[in-house]
Amino acid sequence: MPPTTFDETYEPRAWTCGECRRILGVVMRDTSRVRRLWVFSFDRFGDDLPATSMLRNPPRGLFRVHGDYACDGVECSRCGAINEWAGNKESFDKLMERYPIKEKG
C-alpha cells in the first residue's frame, strides 16, 4: 500500500483508552477526509504527542499499526480494556448532516 497522504488541515488527535485514558494511538485524516488510526508500539503517558511532522513521517518502531480504518478492538496493555475503532463515523455523521433523513409527514 502506498504511504498515506495526510490532510494537513487536520491536527493529529490522541486516541486514548476508554478505561484508563492512556494514549494508545493517534488519529489522523487522509486526503479523502477519512480518519484513520495509528497505534503506538508503546502506550504513552500524559497528553503529549510527538510532533506532527514526526507522526506523519514516523521513524521505525513508533507505530505498530498504521492507518487502520476500523477494527474490533485495540487492547490496552495497561488495563486490558478493548477499545473499538471506527474511523468512518465522522464522515458518516457529516454525510447525515448534509443529507438528513426526512421524516414522514
Ligand SMILES: [Zn+2]
Ligand atoms: Zn487502559
